Amino acid sequence: MTLRLHDTATREVRDFVPLEEGKAGIYVCGLTVQSEPHVGHVRSAVNFDVLRRWLEASGYDVDLIRNVTDIDDKILTKAADQGVHWYALAQRMHRELDKSLAAINVLPPTYEPGATGHVPEIVELIEELISRGHAYAAEDGSGDVYFDVRSWSSYGELTRQRVEDMEPAGDADPRGKRDPRDFALWKGHKATEPATASWPSPWGRGRPGWHIECSAMAGKYLGAAFDIHGGGVDLRFPHHENEQAQSRAAGRPFASYWLHNAWITTAGEKMSKSLGNSLLVPSVLERVRGIELRYYMVSAHYRSHVEFSFEALDEAAKAFQRIESFLDRAAGHVAEWFASLPDAFVQAMDDDLGTAAAVAVIHDVVREGNRLLADGTDVAAQFGQVVAMLDVLGLNPADPAWGDAGSGSDELTAVVDALVAGLLEDRQAARETKDWARADAIRDRIKAAGIEIEDTPAGPRWSIEQGSV
Structure with missing residues (x-):
C-alpha cells in the first residue's frame, strides 16, 4: 500500500509521490520563541516527528526543516515588559522548547533555522518580488515593504477565499498599504524598538515580516520546490496562505503537499496563553512521564481535535503502562526475536498516518501476547511486533532517548510481580x-486490582486483565 496523505490544498487524500525518488523534504513551521511551550504547542512537533519516522521506516531519506521565529512583535513586547533584551528572551525560550521536545522524544530536525540568521536570503526574496511587480515599498517613509495581494490572481487558493472576503492584515500600519489585505514583508525600524532588532536593507533598517522568513528558509534548505509543508491548522491563514502566495509569485513552486494538525483544546477552545488555560510541558511532566504524554498525543489522529483533560491523560498513561508490562514480562520468555510490522499497522499508517488505528493494533497484539504468555506459549513474534x-x-521504552523516564516500568513491574x-x-x-473461602477472597482481591489469574499445570500465572487493555 502507498502512503496516502490528506492534502489541505486540494482537500483530497492523495498518494504521496516525492519529487525525488527515495527522498522526502519536509518544512514544518516551528514556534515563535516568546514563552514556555505548553502541551498544545508541542503537538505539531510530535505529529510531524511521527511522519518523519514513518517515511524513514518506509525507506525514504528525509530532510526535515523546522524553523523558529526568533524576532517578532510579541517577542519585543514581552522582552520590554520583563526588562530583558529581546534576544536573551528568545534564546532562553528556545532552550525551554528544546528541553520540552527532547522530553517527549521528538527527534532534532535536520536543521533548525532562525529568522535572524537568514536576513540576506529574506532581503533577496523581497527584492525578487518587487522586481516581478508583486511587492512595493511604502511611500509613507516608514521603511515597510508589502506584498501586493491584488497582483497575484491566485491569492487565497490555499484556503479558498476571495480577497474581498478577507479581513485586513493587521501586521503593520495600514496607511502605507495600497490594499488593507496587503501584508508586511519588511518592517521599518521604529524609534520605540531596540536598535539591535533591526538590520540594514535597501529600504532602510528594519526586520523581516513573519511570513517571508519561512519562504526564504524553506527555499534555502529544501529548494524552490519540495514535498511537504506542515504546521498547525491555525497557521493555514494567514501564514501559510501568504507563504504560498509570495513564494509562487517569486517563481518558486513551493510545497507539493500541505498537512495541518488539529488543536489540543481546553473547554472547546484552542489551548493558548491568551486564554489563560495553557498547560506548560514541565508541569504536565510532573504528573506523567514524557513517554506517556507522547502516547497520549499519538493515540489521536493528527487531524482530530483533542479535548485535554488530566483524566484522559491518566487513562492514557495506564494504557501505555499495560503495553510496557507485556514487554517486561515477555522479555523473560523470549530468547530470539526480530522486529516486524503487522499488515494492519502498516495499512493504518499508510492511511494518512492513522495513528489511532495503529495504536489499536498494538493493543490487539498485546492482548494476544498476554494470552500466549498465560498458556506458556512462545511470544517472540508478538514481542518483536510490539x-x-x-x-x-x-x-519504544528501550530507546536511549528516554533515559530513566522511559524505562520506569521495570522497577514498577518487579514490585508488582513480588506483591502478586x-x-x-x-x-x-x-x-x-x-x-x-480464603482462597476465593485472595483471588477476588487480586482481580479487583485489575490483575487476571489463571491456574495452569505449571502453576498460577498473572497478567493484566485482557478487557482493560
Whole structure:
C-alpha cells in the first residue's frame, strides 16, 4: 500500500509521490520563541516527528526543516515588559522548547533555522518580488515593504477565499498599504524598538515580516520546490496562505503537499496563553512521564481535535503502562526475536498516518501476547511486533532517548510481580488446606486490582486483565 496523505490544498487524500525518488523534504513551521511551550504547542512537533519516522521506516531519506521565529512583535513586547533584551528572551525560550521536545522524544530536525540568521536570503526574496511587480515599498517613509495581494490572481487558493472576503492584515500600519489585505514583508525600524532588532536593507533598517522568513528558509534548505509543508491548522491563514502566495509569485513552486494538525483544546477552545488555560510541558511532566504524554498525543489522529483533560491523560498513561508490562514480562520468555510490522499497522499508517488505528493494533497484539504468555506459549513474534510498532511511533521504552523516564516500568513491574507472587502463595496455601473461602477472597482481591489469574499445570500465572487493555 502507498502512503496516502490528506492534502489541505486540494482537500483530497492523495498518494504521496516525492519529487525525488527515495527522498522526502519536509518544512514544518516551528514556534515563535516568546514563552514556555505548553502541551498544545508541542503537538505539531510530535505529529510531524511521527511522519518523519514513518517515511524513514518506509525507506525514504528525509530532510526535515523546522524553523523558529526568533524576532517578532510579541517577542519585543514581552522582552520590554520583563526588562530583558529581546534576544536573551528568545534564546532562553528556545532552550525551554528544546528541553520540552527532547522530553517527549521528538527527534532534532535536520536543521533548525532562525529568522535572524537568514536576513540576506529574506532581503533577496523581497527584492525578487518587487522586481516581478508583486511587492512595493511604502511611500509613507516608514521603511515597510508589502506584498501586493491584488497582483497575484491566485491569492487565497490555499484556503479558498476571495480577497474581498478577507479581513485586513493587521501586521503593520495600514496607511502605507495600497490594499488593507496587503501584508508586511519588511518592517521599518521604529524609534520605540531596540536598535539591535533591526538590520540594514535597501529600504532602510528594519526586520523581516513573519511570513517571508519561512519562504526564504524553506527555499534555502529544501529548494524552490519540495514535498511537504506542515504546521498547525491555525497557521493555514494567514501564514501559510501568504507563504504560498509570495513564494509562487517569486517563481518558486513551493510545497507539493500541505498537512495541518488539529488543536489540543481546553473547554472547546484552542489551548493558548491568551486564554489563560495553557498547560506548560514541565508541569504536565510532573504528573506523567514524557513517554506517556507522547502516547497520549499519538493515540489521536493528527487531524482530530483533542479535548485535554488530566483524566484522559491518566487513562492514557495506564494504557501505555499495560503495553510496557507485556514487554517486561515477555522479555523473560523470549530468547530470539526480530522486529516486524503487522499488515494492519502498516495499512493504518499508510492511511494518512492513522495513528489511532495503529495504536489499536498494538493493543490487539498485546492482548494476544498476554494470552500466549498465560498458556506458556512462545511470544517472540508478538514481542518483536510490539517493539517495531513502538519504534515507529517514537514510543519504544528501550530507546536511549528516554533515559530513566522511559524505562520506569521495570522497577514498577518487579514490585508488582513480588506483591502478586506473595498473594498467590497465600492463595495456594489456602487451597492446600481447603480453605476455599480464603482462597476465593485472595483471588477476588487480586482481580479487583485489575490483575487476571489463571491456574495452569505449571502453576498460577498473572497478567493484566485482557478487557482493560
